[in-house]
Amino acid sequence: MYKAYIISTGTELMLGSTIDSNSVFIAEQLGVAGIKVVGKSTVGDSVEYIRTAFEMGLNMANIVISSGGLGPTSDDLTKEVACEVLGCEMITVDEEVKRLEDFFRRRERQMPGCNLKQAMFPRQAKILKNSRGTAPGMYLKKDNKVIVLLPGPPREMQNMFLNEVEPLLKNDFPAIDIIARKTIKVLGPGESQVEDLLGDLMHGSKEYSLALLAKDGEVHIKITAEGKNLEHSKKILEKIANQIAEKMGRNIFGLDEDRLEAIAGSLILSQEKTLALAESCTGGLLAKMITDIPGSSKYFWGSVTAYSNEAKMIFLGVSDITLKQYGAVSSETADEMARGILGKSGANIGMAVTGIAGPEGVSDEKPVGLVYIALADAHSCSVKEMRFVGERDAVRILAAKSALDLLRRYLIYGGL
Amino acid sequence: MYKAYIISTGTELMLGSTIDSNSVFIAEQLGVAGIKVVGKSTVGDSVEYIRTAFEMGLNMANIVISSGGLGPTSDDLTKEVACEVLGCEMITVDEEVKRLEDFFRRRERQMPGCNLKQAMFPRQAKILKNSRGTAPGMYLKKDNKVIVLLPGPPREMQNMFLNEVEPLLKNDFPAIDIIARKTIKVLGPGESQVEDLLGDLMHGSKEYSLALLAKDGEVHIKITAEGKNLEHSKKILEKIANQIAEKMGRNIFGLDEDRLEAIAGSLILSQEKTLALAESCTGGLLAKMITDIPGSSKYFWGSVTAYSNEAKMIFLGVSDITLKQYGAVSSETADEMARGILGKSGANIGMAVTGIAGPEGVSDEKPVGLVYIALADAHSCSVKEMRFVGERDAVRILAAKSALDLLRRYLIYGGL
Numbered sequence: 001m002y003k004a005y006i007i008s009t010g011t012e013l014m015l016g017s018t019i020d021s022n023s024v025f026i027a028e029q030l031g032v033a034g035i036k037v038v039g040k041s042t043v044g045d046s047v048e049y050i051r052t053a054f055e056m057g058l059n060m061a062n063i064v065i066s067s068g069g070l071g072p073t074s075d076d077l078t079k080e081v082a083c084e085v086l087g088c089e090m091i092t093v094d095e096e097v098k099r100l101e102d103f104f105r106r107r108e109r110q111m112p113g114c115n116l117k118q119a120m121f122p123r124q125a126k127i128l129k130n131s132r133g134t135a136p137g138m139y140l141k142k143d144n145k146v147i148v149l150l151p152g153p154p155r156e157m158q159n160m161f162l163n164e165v166e167p168l169l170k171n172d173f174p175a176i177d178i179i180a181r182k183t184i185k186v187l188g189p190g191e192s193q194v195e196d197l198l199g200d201l202m203h204g205s206k207e208y209s210l211a212l213l214a215k216d217g218e219v220h221i222k223i224t225a226e227g228k229n230l231e232h233s234k235k236i237l238e239k240i241a242n243q244i245a246e247k248m249g250r251n252i253f254g255l256d257e258d259r260l261e262a263i264a265g266s267l268i269l270s271q272e273k274t275l276a277l278a279e280s281c282t283g284g285l286l287a288k289m290i291t292d293i294p295g296s297s298k299y300f301w302g303s304v305t306a307y308s309n310e311a312k313m314i315f316l317g318v319s320d321i322t323l324k325q326y327g328a329v330s331s332e333t334a335d336e337m338a339r340g341i342l343g344k345s346g347a348n349i350g351m352a353v354t355g356i357a358g359p360e361g362v363s364d365e366k367p368v369g370l371v372y373i374a375l376a377d378a379h380s381c382s383v384k385e386m387r388f389v390g391e392r393d394a395v396r397i398l399a400a401k402s403a404l405d406l407l408r409r410y411l412i413y414g415g416l
Numbered sequence: 417m418y419k420a421y422i423i424s425t426g427t428e429l430m431l432g433s434t435i436d437s438n439s440v441f442i443a444e445q446l447g448v449a450g451i452k453v454v455g456k457s458t459v460g461d462s463v464e465y466i467r468t469a470f471e472m473g474l475n476m477a478n479i480v481i482s483s484g485g486l487g488p489t490s491d492d493l494t495k496e497v498a499c500e501v502l503g504c505e506m507i508t509v510d511e512e513v514k515r516l517e518d519f520f521r522r523r524e525r526q527m528p529g530c531n532l533k534q535a536m537f538p539r540q541a542k543i544l545k546n547s548r549g550t551a552p553g554m555y556l557k558k559d560n561k562v563i564v565l566l567p568g569p570p571r572e573m574q575n576m577f578l579n580e581v582e583p584l585l586k587n588d589f590p591a592i593d594i595i596a597r598k599t600i601k602v603l604g605p606g607e608s609q610v611e612d613l614l615g616d617l618m619h620g621s622k623e624y625s626l627a628l629l630a631k632d633g634e635v636h637i638k639i640t641a642e643g644k645n646l647e648h649s650k651k652i653l654e655k656i657a658n659q660i661a662e663k664m665g666r667n668i669f670g671l672d673e674d675r676l677e678a679i680a681g682s683l684i685l686s687q688e689k690t691l692a693l694a695e696s697c698t699g700g701l702l703a704k705m706i707t708d709i710p711g712s713s714k715y716f717w718g719s720v721t722a723y724s725n726e727a728k729m730i731f732l733g734v735s736d737i738t739l740k741q742y743g744a745v746s747s748e749t750a751d752e753m754a755r756g757i758l759g760k761s762g763a764n765i766g767m768a769v770t771g772i773a774g775p776e777g778v779s780d781e782k783p784v785g786l787v788y789i790a791l792a793d794a795h796s797c798s799v800k801e802m803r804f805v806g807e808r809d810a811v812r813i814l815a816a817k818s819a820l821d822l823l824r825r826y827l828i829y830g831g832l
Contacts, residue, residue, distance in 0.1 A: 013456075014443060014452075014453040014454070014455075014456075019435065019437075019440055020436075021435075023458075024435055027430060027431065028431075031431055036430075037430040037431075037460075038430070038459070038460060038462070038465055039430075039457065039458065039459045039460070039465050039468075039469070040429075040430070040457065040458035040459075041455065041456065041457050041458075041472075042439075042455065042456040042457075042458075043454070043455045043456075044453075044454060044455070046454070049454060049455050049476060052455075052472060052475075052476065053455070056457075056468060056472055059468075060465060060468065191487065191488075191489065192487075192488045192489060192528045192530060192531065193528070195488075195489045195490070195528075195530065196528050196530075202489075202490065203490075211427045211428065211461070211491065212489060212491070213428045214569075222427075222428075222431075276727075277721075279700075282704075283703055283704055283706070283707025283708075283712075283716075284695075284700035284701065284702070284703030284704040284706075284707060284719060284721065285700065285704045285707075286700070287699055287700030287703075287721045287723075288698075288699055288700040288701045288704045290699070290700075291699025291700060291701075291721070291723065291812075292699075292808075292809070294774070294775050294776060294808055295776060296699075296723070297723055297724065297776070297777075300699075300723050300724075301723065301724050301726065301727055302720065302721050302722050302723040302724055302726075302727030302731070303700060303720070303721040303723075304718065304719075304720055304721075304731070305693075305700065305703045305707075305718050305719040305720070305721070306718050307703075307707065307712070307713055307716050307717065307718040307719075308713065308716075308717050308718055310717065310718075310761075310762075311692075311717055311718030311761065314760065314761070315718070315720070315731060315760075344730065344731075345726075345727065345730070346726075358710070359710050360710060360711055360713070361713075387523065387524075389523060389549075390548060390571075391548060391571070392708075392710055393571065393708070394548070394571065396707075
């Protein structure tokens with residue numbers, strides 16, 4: 001499999017406030033093209049560090065792609081350093097000089113002398129047009145390695161990558177699409193539980209590899225398969241995916257780009273049901289997630305964020321006896337909240353979430369992370385007690401995600 | 417000046433879809449501490465590449481800080497590789513084993529055997545507490561170099577860096593920093609308007625520089641001042657900050673780490689008022705933002721996400737005539753929503769947001785981005801019409817932020 005290394009140069013990238021979006025874009029594009037990114041390096045505008053980065057890249061990968069440092073000023077050094085590392089001499093390219101002069105003439109501006117260095121390239125380099133700026137890029141093949149230099153401004157870089165670089169890469173690295181990929185997304189078991197469940201599958205083989213990514217309670221199982229050809233890779237992928245599906249069962253909520261809130265939404269819609277919510281500890285987050293999905297107004301009736309006990313009583317009809325006797329964070333209150341919103345709204349499904357997000361309202365029997373999720377329909381109401389690990393933000397997100405997942409399980413399997 | 421190198425590990429960072437926010441955070445913190453970041457490296461979970469990154473970092477900088485790869489699973493390799501590069505043998509630390517066992521016992525879960533490796537460290541290492549997860553970090557000084565290993569999840573990493581790492585770095589690398597920094601945060605004018613308002617100030621001088629960062633409707637004006645010494649730098653900073661304050665006036669909502677939702681919250685609290693919300697297009701996002709703040713239950717009564725017209729009528733008493741005559745997205749409906757939630761809740765302030773987030777419900781006279789925000793109190797109700805540029809997510813965020821800012825202006829200046 002072809003390996004790529006990405007370099008981003010620019011002192012501003014060292015300051016924190018600027019995010020290196022270029023390497024993210026390039027990595028995405030290479031991934032689609034089936035080229036594996038093995039590393040990234042970000043360095044300031046220093047000859048020494050840029051050199052080290054290119055040396056590191058060339059010894060780790062077949063393809064080294066850099067962005068930034070192609071401008072006219074004295075701290076734009078990438079091209080010079082890259083050529084030095086490759087041992088390529090640079091010459092002035094007349095058409096490029098002419099292009100630059102035209103560029104400035106059309107803008108009725110005098111070309112600063114320093115811009116001339118943008119017209120210098122190694123003889124064997126392919127010069128990449130920059131339709132959005134003055135800095136051309138460069139594509140250089142030497143000793144079965146390829147070095148690609150792109151400008152730093154994202155608009156210029158992206159445009160040049162898609163129009164100029166991608167076709168060249170496709171041509172020089174024809175084997176690029178024999179890799180098959182799939183992501184299986186589960187909610188329920190934690191990352192280490194998923195690894196235990198997958199057992200030996202985790203270790204992969206010459207033909208496939210697995211990577212786990214845990215995020216906001218979800219665990220994403222990323223499968224990469226590489227066989228003799230794309231067909232073969234897809235066969236391998238499907239085989240592994242099926243084995244994983246067996247082990248993960250109902251915990252799987254989606255694949256690849258699927259989002260839990262969209263999955264739950266499309267299930268409600270396809271069953272021609274409507275949903276109403278009563279939120280306490282999640283404070284609107286659950287409604288926000290559901291309405292993140294365009295068209296959610298077709299199945300989302302609305303919700304009450306009953307942050308105070310008063311709101312629970314007035315809008316949801318929770319009895320003050322229940323609140324006094326069991327407290328706002330209790331199975332009983334969750335039950336009354338869900339039944340309450342179901343009754344008031346006339347929706348088909350009423351869901352309620354109440355819990356301790358912390359740091360306040362904590363006690364020994366009611367620790368941070370204790371959450372009750374209730375789901376009521378015309379026939380019954382079930383409540384699930386959950387205990388999440390983490391602080392306020394984490395507990396709120398985990399509670400909302402779990403509520404969405406319980407909704408999904410209810411709609412598919414008819415129970416929490 | 418001390419030099420630092422930042423390493424981020426994790427195969428998911430190679431795929432493009434995940435942005436490496438950790439290195440941005442760490443670079444920002446080091447900058448404040450007066451430590452210069454000379455390079456960053458991002459590598460997948462591969463022994464060879466992680467090793468190369470640490471070798472590169474150690475030869476470029478005094479301080480190497482990595483995040484990721486401290487988890488329990490077999491692709492978490494950072495600690496093992498770092499110790500190998502440094503030539504440090506690892507031993508099992510009993511207190512850490514105990515801590516892990518407690519962690520799982522408290523959660524009534526069985527500890528997977530693979531978690532045990534999280535209790536292994538070099539003898540001379542300082543173990544960094546992780547109050548938000550199972551993976552401890554490590555701070556290791558050897559041959560006047562320092563290696564810091566942090567967990568990958570941003571919340572765990574940030575917490576550990578601020579509480580554990582910063583004091584150690586301050587002690588080992590006493591800041592010789594004479595730079596003074598301040599961020600002024602405004603909401604209202606866009607980035608280019610702010611630039612125009614600041615005029616010549618933007619160009620800076622030998623002694624100070626300004627940088628603008630626009631995010632979710634906020635514009636952050638970052639001031640950096642460098643004088644003969646820290647005192648002098650602070651003098652310069654204050655002078656510039658005052659000039660900016662004059663030009664920005666009421667648009668300034670906070671400084672440095674201030675968050676708009678916290679500012680608004682503390683204003684309500686200090687005025688001993690309570691707030692209730694009625695949301696339509698923001699779908700719970702505004703309530704979510706307000707309840708992001710710990711202790712918001714002291715002043716937040718609750719909210720209704722009236723996504724359907726039915727919900728607007730039942731929970732807020734919006735009249736069906738108003739809805740028919742003016743539509744759900746209208747000044748009149750916003751007004752009735754705000755008065756409605758004020759009346760039902762008995763809170764001191766009732767706010768309502770209704771608008772077109774798109775892509776659906778759009779018409780010529782009601783385009784995407786048209787939003788009405790209403791604020792009602794015992795005396796009156798005022799409505800503001802706003803037109804935001806962007807797609808669904810952007811419109812929702814801008815609407816919620818603007819509502820928070822209108823609330824702030826109302827509480828300070830007594831009007832929208």
